[in-house]
Amino acid sequence: MKQENINTECHQIWENLGSWWDASVEDGDYFHLAFVFPAIENLLDLQGSEIVLDAGCGNGALARRIAKKGSKVFGVDFSSTLIKQARKRSSDVNYQEMDLTNEVQLSQLAQTQSFDRIVCSMVLHDMSNVHPLFESLRLLMKPRGSFIFSIPHPCFNSPSVLFKPTGCITLKDYIHLKTSKMRSKPGQPIEQLVFHRPIREYFNILLTQGMVMTGFEEPCVDPKLLPENSLWGQRSGISPALISRWIFPES
Ligand SMILES: C[S@@+](CC[C@H](N)C(=O)[O-])C[C@H]1O[C@@H](n2cnc3c(N)ncnc32)[C@H](O)[C@@H]1O
Known part of the structure; x- marks a missing residue:
């Protein structure tokens, strides 16, 4: 299938899945709260006055948490359904519909705003092409910024x-x-498209941009702290997520 057709199918899936996803995630499901948000917040290392982009913000669960800590937060996502739900949940974040695989839209964003932090949480595996976003980071990031x-x-x-x-x-x-097509959450009514890439596929594009990695986490949580019968509560000692931080060393 052609790249544009795959992206159109992805977009349609996230339009259709948006309301269910919002109701299921609310302010973060157990996976976000136990594995993802603590590691992201550690690597974000926010002092309070940063301008932050949440790229692929979904219903804004992470964006709202960051805004509460005092940062100015922009959230972008290509699902109008999810952006609508995110706006309903809070007015603290500046939301905009945007396709992160579209170079023109990325460069338009860079012309209007640059960011101290760009966070992209549990999104890249749902994107048919990560090159445009990774190749726009230099334009989007402020000096001494991080991704x-x-x-x-x-x-x-x-x-x-x-x-x-x-x-x-x-x-x-x-x-x-x-x-592949899969349901990533129990009870998910429709399948989403997911794009498996080996780790080097992500890292090599960022290294080619001249970026270096300054933080890496593979969170593991004591199963006693997870909901009973949760999928990752039964898989003790195996990290379900990888989180990393990247900078331009000369900036
Ligand atoms: C698994 S959800 C994660 C959402 C949110 N970051 C979270 O952790 O709850 C993946 C999100 O990526 C968004 N997404 C996928 N491809 C995208 C693209 N090309 N441009 C913008 N958003 C995209 C989807 O609409 C969806 O909101």
């Missing part, structure tokens, strides 16, 4: 990973890019 992203861990949390009842995992073909 923080979280993704489902490509080694342990991808459609190619199968968990055995013994607690062992089998992984089929880690190294190749693969597009």
Whole structure:
């Protein structure tokens, strides 16, 4: 399938899934609250007056948390349904509909605003193409800015990973890019498109931009602190997410 067609299909899925996703996530589900937000907030290292972009903000759960700490926050997402839900939930964040695979829209954003922090949480694996966003970071970021992203861990949390009842995992073909359809949350009414990429695929594009990594987290949480019977509560010692921070060293 052509790149534009895949992106159009992704967009349609997130328009259709938006209301259900918002109701399911609210201010963060257990996965956000236990694994993702603490690691992201640690790497964001906010002092309070930064201008922050939440790229792929969904219903704004993370954007609202950051805004509460005093930063000026912009949230962008290509799902008009999710942007509508995000606006209903709070007026503290400046929301805008935007496609992060579109170079023109990214450069228009960079012409109007630059950012001390760009955070992209659990979005890149849902994007058909990460090049335009990664290649726009230099334009979008202020000097001494940083880019923080979280993704489902490509080694342990991808459609190619199968968990055995013994607690062992089998992984089929880690190294190749693969597009699949899956439901990532229990009860999810429709499948989303996900794009498995090995870690080097993300890191090499950022390294090619001249960026360096200054923070890396693979969160693991004591299962006793997770809801009973939750998927990741039964997978103790395996990190379901990878979070990293990148900067332009000369800036
Ligand atoms: C798994 S949700 C995560 C949302 C939010 N960051 C969170 O953690 O709850 C993925 C989000 O990425 C957005 N998204 C996917 N592809 C996108 C694109 N090309 N441009 C902008 N947003 C995109 C979807 O609309 C959806 O809100």
